[in-house]
Amino acid sequence: MIPGITYLNWAGLAPLTLRSYLHSLIAPELMGNILLPNWVKRVEKLREDVALWLGTHSEQVAFVPSTSVALTIAAHSLTWQNSDTILYPANDFPANVLPWQSLDRFGVQAQAVQDWTQPWDKPVKMVSISTVDFTTGIEQPWQQVVQQANAKGIWTCVDAIQSAGVKPSWCPEIDFWCAGTQKWLASGLGLALLVLSPKVLSRLSPPFPTWLGLNQPPLVQSGMSKTARGWELSWASPQAIARFETNLKYFQASGWENISQGVRQRRDYLHERLLEMGWKVVSCPERWSGLVCFDPGLGQAESIVKDxxxxxxxxxxxxxxxxxxxxxxxxxxxxxxxxxxLWKCKLEYR
Incomplete structure (x- = not known):
């Protein structure tokens, strides 16, 4: 990808593919409103392609600026009452923590969960879980949690940014599915996917409506769209849309199963070599993701990364x-x- 560099931080911010970058240089704004109608059609076609990839319907797909924004939309979609409870993973990335903690202004109890196998000991209004623990790389029991919540009539939210593009991470029971495109989808900053369940679209209203969500923008009397488009906050970044559009075509042509197998082959190779070296690997080959994490001990992680x-x-x-x-x-x-x-690091930092 980058000549002379071995880039192994795709779970952070992925480098752009050259093809996607070049496609993003042609801005629809270049000729003002002239290209805008065709651009709107491209965005709608991309919405259909996302739905085809995930196995959902295009009416459920919204484009928002980031995973944090998607999670914030989810957090403000419900009518919260004093003492309502929201569950989220303990020690999760702040994007899936701060939106829930901020609900304390409504008297909501945001409860961090260490062990999802333990019973929920109080009435719960919403559950939010990440598909992958970003520090260990272990896939979380998101499917079981979603099923359990769904059976109890509890709203569900899933942060899938560390799975989207690597392995299946969506199911119809998820009410709010959130995933930025800047990691495994290699499409840069400025775009995230928010997939809403039919239950959300039929029972809830967008918490931050804008004129772009109208049935016939800018006619206010046309009413808000009942599709996920009505939940979008603004124009999606044309550059981010173009990059994602390009990469999605590439991944689809390559075959998602091939992508998944290719990532797993590489993470398994590194996992096995790390074990052979005697490093303490904290990731799990069974509950795998694209992340392989190890504990070098003695606070040496920073030194190894810098080296x-x-x-x-x-x-x-x-x-x-x-x-x-x-x-x-x-x-x-x-x-x-x-x-x-890493062998040399093992000898130097032991």
Whole structure:
């Protein structure tokens, strides 16, 4: 992807593919309103392509600026009452923590869950869970949690940013499915997907309506769209849309199963080599994601990551752990080079 650099932080901010970057240079605003009608059609076609990929309907797909915005929309969609409870994962990324904690102004109790297998000991109004623990790379029991909540009539929200593009992470029982496109979908900043359930569209109203969500913009008397488009906050970034449009076509042509298998092959290779070296790997090959994380001990994670940057091997530090996240764009030879470097780190930092 980047000449001379082994980039292994796709779970952070992915580098852009050259093709997607070049496609994003042709801005629809270049000729003012002249190109706008065709651009709107392209956005609607992309909405249909996203629905086809996930197995849902285009009417349920909204484009918003980021995962944080999608989660904030979800948090403000319900009519909260004093003492209502929302569950979210303990020690999760702040994007899936702050929207729920901010509801304390309504008297809502935002409760962090350490163990999802434990029974919920009080009435719950909403459950929000990430598909992957961003520090360990372990896939969370999001499917079981969604099923349990759905059976109890509890609203569900899923942050799927660490799964979207790697393995299936959507199911019809999810009320709010949120995923930015800047990680495994390699489409840069400025775009996230918000997929709403039919229950949301029929029973709730968008918390931040804008004129773009009208049935016939800008006619206020036309009323708000009953589709997910009515939940969008603004024009989607044309550059981000163009990048995602390009990459989605590439992934679809490559086959999503091939993408998933390719990522798993690479993470399994690194996982096994790390174990052979004697590193303490905290990720799980059964509950796998594209992330492989290990604990070097003695607070050495920062030093190892910095050393990698000097060697043009890009990883990430998450707390006490070193996080490695390969994609199909990484060649096996580049991973072998990474393994050689990690062997040297093992000798230096033991």
């Amino acid at each position: 990698g940057y000097k060697k043009r091997i890009i990883t990430a530090q998450r707390g006490d752990y070193v996080r490695i996240s390969p994609h199909i764009f990484n060649s096996m030879s580049s991973l072998a080079r990474t393994v050689d470097w």
